[in-house]
Amino acid sequence: RVGVGLEYPRGDAREAFQGSTRGEFYTLFRPACFHPWYLGMGVSLVSYTTQPGVDEDNLWNYFATHAALGWSARGRWSLPFYAEARFLYRRVRPLERRYWQRFQGDHPPNERPYPEKWGMAPEVAAGLQLSRNEYVSVDVSARATVLTPDEVVGDDDLPIAVGGIAFGFQIGIVWHP
Numbered sequence: 001r002v003g004v005g006l007e008y009p010r011g012d013a014r015e016a017f018q019g020s021t022r023g024e025f026y027t028l029f030r031p032a033c034f035h036p037w038y039l040g041m042g043v044s045l046v047s048y049t050t051q052p053g054v055d056e057d058n059l060w061n062y063f064a065t066h067a068a069l070g071w072s073a074r075g076r077w078s079l080p081f082y083a084e085a086r087f088l089y090r091r092v093r094p095l096e097r098r099y100w101q102r103f104q105g106d107h108p109p110n111e112r113p114y115p116e117k118w119g120m121a122p123e124v125a126a127g128l129q130l131s132r133n134e135y136v137s138v139d140v141s142a143r144a145t146v147l148t149p150d151e152v153v154g155d156d157d158l159p160i161a162v163g164g165i166a167f168g169f170q171i172g173i174v175w176h177p
Contacts, residue, residue, distance in 0.1 A: 001026040001139055003172025007046055011164020013147050017048040017060070022168055026068070040068035040084070046166075064090035064121070072129075080130060080137070086123040088145065122146050129174055139172040 007020045026042035048060045070084035127141025145166045 001028060001042075001172055001174045003139060003141070003170040005141075005168050005170025005172075007145075007166050007168035009048070009147065009164055009166045011147070013164040013166065016050055018051055020046050020048040020166075022046040022170065024066075024170070024172075026066070028068075028070070030072075036072050036074070038070045038072060040066070040070060040086075042066040042068065042086075044088075060092065060094050062090045062092045064088040066123075068125075074129065080128055082127055082129060084125045086125060086143075088121045088123055089118070090121060091118050127170075135176050137174040137176065139170070139174045141170050141172075143168045143170070 002025050004021070004023050007022045009017045009020075022044055024042055024044035026040050028038050028040045030038040042065070044064050044066065046062050046064075048062075050060065066086050066088050068084045068086040070082055072080075072082040074080050074082070123143055123145040125141050125143035127139055129137040129139050131137045145168070147164050147166055
């Protein structure tokens with residue numbers, strides 16, 4: 001499954017970030033004995049734009065790896081609905097090159113010269129897979145990601161809190177081998 005969508009942060013994260021773009025790629029495992037449940041692994045990349053006045057280098061991103069447990073009504077109901085519980089391990093950091101250069105001076109070995117934070121976040125997603133044929137479906141989904149409140153990135157001059165909830169919408173393509 002491959003998808004592109006939008007994400008809108010709420011809570012503390014809304015004070016720092018505006019809406020964003022998200023792309024994700026998933027591999028789903030659906031053993032016959034496990035039906036209607038399935039497992040999945042995936043990666044996503046989200047690019048955030050900061051609110052005016054928060055950071056002059058206004059692009060931040062997070063990269064996340066996912067593990068998912070899902071349930072699909074495909075083949076059970078006439079509606080091709082699915083729901084997933086996901087667990088994300090993610091990294092939040094600035095994207096702007098000039099921001100990284102600000103931290104290029106003296107810093108301890110093996111430490112990043114720019115602020116970065118790793119954290120874990122639960123996510124729920126629900127969607128529809130509208131079949132075009134037996135091999136390809138169009139995926140339309142919505143999700144909510146809990147951004148853990150202790151995730152603060154930046155240095156003393158520029159802390160950016162990313163706690164809260166991010167809501168997102170996505171459209172994608174699913175290939176059924």
